[in-house]
Amino acid sequence: MSKKIKENFNKKGFAIVKNVLNYKSDIKPVLNDLDCKLNTLIGKYFTTKEQSRLCKLPFQDRYFILTKKTKKTFHNVFNIRPPQKFEKNEYIEYFNPQSIFNLLKSKKILAVVQKIIGKEIDSNPIQTFRVKEPSVAKSNYMDGLIGRTPWHQDEGTMNNKGRFKTDLVTVWIPFTKTTKKNGCMLAVPGSNKFGLINHCAGSKGQVEIKNSELIHKNCKMVPLEAEIGDIIILNKRLFHCSLPNNSKNLRISMDLRYNKAGQPSGRESLPSFCVKSRNKKNIKLNNYQEWVSLWDKSYKRSLKKGYTFKYNLPIYKHSKKDYSSKYK
Numbered sequence: 001m002s003k004k005i006k007e008n009f010n011k012k013g014f015a016i017v018k019n020v021l022n023y024k025s026d027i028k029p030v031l032n033d034l035d036c037k038l039n040t041l042i043g044k045y046f047t048t049k050e051q052s053r054l055c056k057l058p059f060q061d062r063y064f065i066l067t068k069k070t071k072k073t074f075h076n077v078f079n080i081r082p083p084q085k086f087e088k089n090e091y092i093e094y095f096n097p098q099s100i101f102n103l104l105k106s107k108k109i110l111a112v113v114q115k116i117i118g119k120e121i122d123s124n125p126i127q128t129f130r131v132k133e134p135s136v137a138k139s140n141y142m143d144g145l146i147g148r149t150p151w152h153q154d155e156g157t158m159n160n161k162g163r164f165k166t167d168l169v170t171v172w173i174p175f176t177k178t179t180k181k182n183g184c185m186l187a188v189p190g191s192n193k194f195g196l197i198n199h200c201a202g203s204k205g206q207v208e209i210k211n212s213e214l215i216h217k218n219c220k221m222v223p224l225e226a227e228i229g230d231i232i233i234l235n236k237r238l239f240h241c242s243l244p245n246n247s248k249n250l251r252i253s254m255d256l257r258y259n260k261a262g263q264p265s266g267r268e269s270l271p272s273f274c275v276k277s278r279n280k281k282n283i284k285l286n287n288y289q290e291w292v293s294l295w296d297k298s299y300k301r302s303l304k305k306g307y308t309f310k311y312n313l314p315i316y317k318h319s320k321k322d323y324s325s326k327y328k
């Protein structure tokens, strides 16, 4: 079984690993914390009387009522990390509960990751929590936090320190069953062999493969559908994006990343730390409070700048690395 995961990962650039996580002990605690976060927001915008009526409703109904009333989006508040960009000195609360810290250190997840990058593992700060809305507003259609994610290679989102030097693996975790209809990821099998190609600045400041419109014409693409409990691991060079959420429901997921211990994270301004090592002395971050304070310190350091990290796009001077039909 484990040989198959690695084989698939190397050949296709991804592997869907079934039944890694347990709903009750791994998934539900995060959904409970998400529910509490939503109630805090509801507390800000609704009267006490309205709140007591709302609290009887399921998560999704409360979410839709909140966004309808406020005409706002809350994708930064539900994200696991501070936003990339913000108004100078604007502190936006983010979503970093103990349940997520527990998942990040989960032995079940690390056992899969170690098959790919070995037994010495750092948590990499390139990580996101996504609550994707159905029928998202046009202006947010291509915003990967709430709408579609553009075509990219994860290595394209790293800075020059990490690029080419870091063995990065993505662990994508669904908190709702994810299908073509509600906007699962789409991947080009084998594209992990194409090398790192030119990216450009896409919608909402995101990183996008240059000429990505050609991918649909040239490539065989497969949907990465997953059930709750499964995880999807991605190679850092896999071409992938996500489909629109055409269902009536929210699509909730998190992408965590890990790299070989000691290698550059590719986002040096944000925290990375050892989560698995044969030498216990390497594990310096031991509890939830330390994790929260590490992230908060790095956010506070960036408040004056108005950004937490910069995207240095992988742009080669020549166009040989532009995506084109030669990558079929």
Ligand SMILES: O=C(O)CCC(=O)C(=O)O
Pocket: 130, 144, 148, 149, 154, 170, 172, 184, 185, 240, 241, 242, 253, 255
């Ligand atoms: O969840 C998504 O829509 C996209 C995730 C993704 O592109 C990633 O984790 O790199």
